[in-house]
Amino acid sequence: MSKAENFAVLGQNVDRFEGHDKVTGSAAYVADVFLPGMLTGRILRSPLPHARIRNIDTSRAEKLRGVKAVVTAEDTIKKGWGVFFPDQYPLSVGKARYVGEEVAAVAAVDRDTAEEALELIDVDWEELPAVFDAAEAMQPDAPLIHEEKENNIALTIDVVRGDIDAAFKDSDLVIEESFESVPQWHSAIETIGSVADYSANGKYTVYMNTQTLFMARMRLATALGVREADVRVLQTAVGGGFGGKSCDDNNAMVAAILARKARRPVKIINTREEEFLAGSRPRVNMKVWVRMGFKKDGRIRAKHMRIIADNGAYSGKAPAITGVAALRHDTCYKYSDVRSEAYLVYTNKIPTGAFRGFGNPSAEFSVEQMMDIAADELGMDPFEMARLNAAEEGYVSPHGNRVISCELRQCIDRTERMIGWKEKRAARKPNRGLGMGCTVHVSGKRHFGDYDGSSATIKMNEDGKAFILSGEGETGQGHWTAMCQIAAEELGVPFSDVAISEADTDLTTFCLGNYASRLTYVAGNAVKNAATAVKEILHDTAAEMLECDPSDLVSRDGFIFVKGAEQRSISVADVVRGRQFRRGGAPVVASGSFDADSVSQDALRFGNESGAYNFGCQAAEVEVDPDTGHVKVIQYAVASDCGTVIYPIGAEGQVEGSIAQGLGYALIEGMRMEEGRPVNPNFSDYRLASMRDMPDLVHEFADSYEPTGPFGAKGLGELGMDPVAAIISNAIYDAVGVRIRTLPITAEKVLRALQEKKKNGS
């Protein structure tokens, strides 16, 4: 439950730190970066899903007036990159493995010239057999996409906890179902882009709309064959990330390779079509088979899950995503005996990758429907069943996840009330139905190099204003604002007296960036620690100036007071100046670090993956048109446990945006693919929900406090997205008695299921 803290700045709806820039059009996104002499880069992409390159002739393109550089793999070090498996190249080496893969690139004085030059590049292709379905790709006769990967399998997971056979035997009810999710594209309104420059002294400077700045630098350095320090990455304003801008694509690498060859800055902005073909890496689609055993009182007794995940042609973060899908949800309910098998399989399609939820939406689409099916079979109310199984403080999942704060039951109660569950179930309307589900997510995850931390530096200006140097970067969620609030709270200065830097690998310390709902919790702790250190310096100096003991001092509203004698005070600005402008003077500056109390999972994937876990419950009311299968979402209710709410507008925005994306995933978003080629990759055919499409949404935050979080806060960004599709499916079942097991839940699928049900007379 919440600790009654009297906050000065936290929990206030301050004006967003970068708000004025964004409403006036002056925020500089990557497309708004113009450097002297800058060229336009365009990329030649593979038209085939799987093909060997016999030869590339660029001579005609090079001769075109206005062309300054043409590059192929011959201009690269041909060294693979990739966070888990180094199987990707900036430009195709030997063969292309999906439609859209980068094969060659041109830098020219303008776009028309660059595009004309692309048409003058002659590639001699030898088409190879291709495979597009992950289950088919595992078959022994399937064409091999990476010769060294047997059966196209990139990764296998098989985790057993407890005695699964005995647990199923001990179950009163055993159910078994198969589900399938789809790739979902991030569809940020801004596509991926970069501006790269290469200086005579051998240093690359790259402006990127990345959400993981230092990761971007690491991968650029690897692919370019230089040291990290030879690459400077600057984050521009980012027009939407959601995982899609976490640098598993080649855009910036190609720009850097062109810039080096042309010796001029090169800008490459993906077109919308390119963004669908080879830009942001869509959500990993998974076929999920689940078997679950229950006691007749509704308790979960056993779970066995088998996942076949579609990696696409290369491995970005899909290996980690598959692991999350296999294990994460076991932190939501109390489990003892579970088995999770997963196969990540290469196919000749766009590589899949990180998208808000990171594997969890596929898992929750499956397991939250299993819970609903079980409740139905057992004649239980789904809310009762959720309450019975809900994780609580002190729960340790079978995989070692240790739950410190947990208000899942509170969220369940709130959601039940908000959606009007009991009242509506007592007065049912035809073709209307209700569904619910629970969700869990992390606050950061120990993935990379046994580090789940962050760092920040705060320097005080002579005018008393604090400046945070942080390399985490803002992706739109309001992170900068929340960090300024945390620093202001800890320093005891007004919000307006804190500013935060843009992320720049040369000027800020190493930061992991925007993923795993980690910033408020992990970076927030680092910023708070930096502020604590700065406050100590301020108090030491103030104590000298006020002739008192530092431990007698408190900070508030930009002033430092002597406790109990508050007429004895001094402004922060005077303290900073006092420390700087004297013999032996020094700036007021300090760094703070934080590394979460998580551990790297061991070889058996056991280990507490995150410092804190976030929980939630959601419910939906839908109406189904039985003649057409059309599903209309009438109302949606969300309760979220994210600990202390630092920046309410930002937190609400995360919930609202998550639900919008979740509803899109559930009902709307699907790409038709023909032979691995997206059909009509544009916003006319790949629809996003509009304002009119959104349902009435009610949401609340649980009273909650995470002891290890900054002022009690933990993560939130992905939590809301995860269970939406299952909840919609559950509500459809409640409305018309058909269960849809594949995404998206189109009207056509619902109608077909209704017809099937009628035919079977059930």
Place this chain on the structure above:
Amino acid sequence: MKREMVLTVNGEEHDVEIEPNRLLLEALRDDVGLTGTKEGCSIGVCGACSVIVDGRLVSACLTLAAACEGKKIETIEGLAEDGELHPLQRAFVQYGGFQCGICTPGQIMAAKALLDHNPNPTTDEVKEWMSANLCRCTGYYKILESVMAVVEGKVDEGRRDEAVRQARIQSLYQSDTYKSDTSD
């Protein structure tokens, strides 16, 4: 063949020399140097490039610059006067009507075009109109709230207490989606 022409943007005349296939979006961003107008989908669906030409809202990505000679073009850069934010801009800041901000210039120009013609739209009229502008971050709730704050004259009142605000958001969405007045 490039042609010389004058584009009048936010009351200022700009001499530009452009190819006939130049889009208004490109002319604004690359030739005039006003980058507040954004490119999103390139096919008129998303509204990120919304600008007002002779009083009408248009997609700058589907408008030839050559066709805009002699017309009055309004972009996001022209909204604030002497550094004083337009009420819509203040509302978007106060009510959190954006996150990443890439669609925001288009959202604000769309809302301005609506309010220029109809200063007192109903909630349903606002929803129908603003549905032409996609946003991937917000789920639209706070965009609607921001625009309605201007309609209802609530800008600068600050955000009221949470219960009042939640009740209002719900009332915005509980009203049925706009039904045409000619349908039954």
Place this chain on the structure above:
Amino acid sequence: MRAKFEYYAPTSLDEACALLREHEGDAKLLAGGTALVMWLRMGLLSPGYVIDLENVPGLDGITYDPAGGLRIGAGVKHRDLELCPEVREHYPLLRETFYKVAQPRIRLMATVGGNLSHGDPMTDPGASFMALDAEVTLRSSRGERTLSVEEFFVDYYETALEPDEILTAIHVPPPAGRVWSHIKFTPRSEEDFATVGVAVTLAGENSRCDDVRIALNSVGPTIFRARAAEDALRGRDLSPARIEEAGAAAADASDPIEDVRGSSDYKRELTAVFVRRALEQAAARLG
């Protein structure tokens, strides 16, 4: 690659016709631009000349008189038609249809003539014009001719326009007391193209159908009249069984393609559902 072209903005219809004639086959007409500019950008069209009709007088304006009906200049924007008081009063079907096209910004840009000339079977206005028995006027330097909207749509993105012709006006006969209905089924998003679109006008009394016109979009290579469905109703009582029969006949006449909005079978089945619903709605409006 984006097309490169010369741009003309003629100031009279004769000048526009002459330019079109001069560059026959190598020129495209620009009106609102929502379709043409997109196609130019995508390189789907690469004309040498683009002729902008915006400054051509006589292509604007909506005029109504009870005897002659409605004349809509080809350059009228969707939004202006939607908001026109005479249209709202006398042609509620048009008002309803145009209100549902895409979204307001596209409706502010796109012209009525441009929409029809594009020949896109997925758009909504053509079906309602057909249900209202509208005609189009086509002009060239060779003269002027008039075609029914039904004759105007020839095939997938193909109209009866000759390369030197300009669609200048749409004429809709007086409403003559017919009732109407319109359904646009967009299960994914309100702003989407129709999965199925149905426009109906109906003359009759007390559930007797004297005459009916049923037009469909998004379910065939062109927008089309479901004539067999009409025949099943004309001169008969609008009983549930007949309406059902008409729906089935319309579905038989449909030839939808499979796309992201659904399989061809699904769209065909829904054609039956929505023709039935549209007829029920129209019948309910009969005096």
